[in-house]
Amino acid sequence: QVQLQESGPGLVKPSETLSLTCAVSGYSISSGYYWGWIRQPPGKGLEWIGSIYHSGSTYYNPSLKSRVTISVDTSKNQFSLKLSSVTAADTAVYYCARHPQLGTIDYWGQGTLVTVSS
């Protein structure tokens, strides 16, 4: 059974960089699929942040592209998100996920709340 688990600080200061890691178990990232990040501000809908293919190619939401970096560490079977210059608008539950293709998510992490506040 594929499992994903997000980890990282729950509180980030404005203008700083948000960093999260997703540990994957039950499947080797290097074997295939896209691996991505989705966020959900409190009381609002889902927003795709970006994804990385197992080969290392990256795909980002155009509205966030200038601030987002997604990378993969196959030796640790995990992938990471960095979002720079955060503001209160970046406060959200952040989910990591597996995509058979962009637009379809078959496995989700449980989500982690990141609050941007001084």
Place this chain on the structure above:
Amino acid sequence: QSALTQPPSASGSPGQSVTISCTGTSSDVGGYNYVSWYQQHPGKAPKLMIYEVSKRPSGVPDRFSGSKSGNTASLTVSGLQAEDEADYYCSSYAGSNNHAVFGGGTQLTVL
């Protein structure tokens, strides 16, 4: 990149059927058969209910079905049950720039 358009709310009585729409453009919903639907209960991660327009993952009841016509995809829940009350989101591949896009979500109430 605009979000797909969903009605904010939908409702039905137990046993009835309800259909939720998801409208995009020819660059996403209309251009590819990669539309998915997710169910999200409060405080929980979303769950995949439909993928590739009309396919159901293992374990999803056949009361859930999906379809597409032009730039609009639809999710139909038949034989509504109390546990179907949740938020539902659609998503689509947007191939022009290799993106993914979500709908704004629909809150389904079982009366």
